[in-house]
Amino acid sequence: MTAREAARVPFGAHSVRYAPGTLRPSGDPAAADRQVLEHYRRWKASFLRSGDEVGGRGRCAVFTPDAAHPFVAEAQGYGLVIIALMAGADPDAHALFDGILRHVLAHPSVNHPELHAAQQDAGGRDVGGRDSATDGDLDIAYGLLLADRQWGGGHGDYKALALRRIDAVMEREVHPGTRLTKLGDWSSGRFDEVSRTSDWMPDHFRAFRAATGDPRWDEVLDAQLSLAGALRTRHAPATGLLPDFVVDTTSGA
Structure with a gap:
């Protein structure tokens, strides 16, 4: 194994300090790590x-048996992360990371070459x-930032691929x-709202801001957190739960 291929932040290292208030499982951390690894396998x-x-x-791809089509964007994003x-x-x-990335890069969105076509059928054809689907692209971009941190360089330069996708x-x-x-990337008309x-995904938006230096990601983060707080206050003060979708977002209501 070369130095480039060795993971810089190996699973189980716990080298990053957890933020104050983080909820952590009770019990032995090493035992929890073993359970995570077994579930991952x-x-x-x-x-x-x-x-x-x-x-x-x-090529590799994450299979989704209960979706309309077996290969969907969010699954590839989850897989990379x-x-x-x-x-x-x-x-x-x-x-494996590079295998999923090859699948993603082989299926660009018809609307933008740096975004991922959201669905492929069992024959590997775009359908x-x-x-694109935003959730998939967000995780793909974040996964690329993680890969740059873990291995550096990589398949066509992970950081460069991440920055283009974030933009x-x-x-x-x-x-x-x-x-x-x-x-x-298809949203227009009434779906634009x-x-x-x-x-x-606050962690993604913070990471995108740090990676790009683009202050608009601060605005994105603030917008989601502000609306999430308003929705909880108005509709779910007891539970804090959010709806799956929010409509009429440009109305200011």
């Missing part, structure tokens, strides 16, 4: 596909319009007025 065995199943040698975080515990993590997300998947995330709360 089961996840890989159940959901990771490779080779001819996903369009060719050297999970595998980058498990580096060090999984000796195959780097190769459903060949446009594309800002251009096509963030509303220029409200600074809320849109559903995808819809945002999915599960796409409001």
Whole structure:
């Protein structure tokens, strides 16, 4: 293994100080790490596909059995993030990460080459319009930043790929007025005023701000947190739960 391939932040190192107020599982951290690793191995065995199943040698993709089509953008994003975080515990993590990345890069959105076409069928063909889903692109970009931290350089330069995707997300998947995330690069008309709360990812937005130096990501973060607080106060003061979707986001109501 070369120095570049060795994980700089191996799973289980716990080298980063947890923020005050972080909820942590009780019990032995080493035992919890072993449980996470065992679950990760089961996840890989159940959901990771490779080779001819996903369009060719050297490619991997995360399989979603309950979706309309087996390969969806958010699953590839989850996969990149999970595998980058498990580096060090999984000796195959780097190769698997690059395999999923090859799948992602082979399926660009029809609307922007730096975004990912949201759905592929069992034959590896783009379906459903060949446009993007914001949640997938957010995790793909964040996963690339993690890969740059873990391994540096990489498949076409992870950091450069991340920066281009982050800029594309800002251009096509963030509303220029409200600074809320849109559903995808296809959103227009009445769908331009819809945002999915599960796409409001504060850690991603902070990481994008740090990576790019673009102050608009501060505006994105503030917009999501402000609206999340207003929704909780107005509709769910007892539980703090958020709705799946928010509509009429430009009305100011």
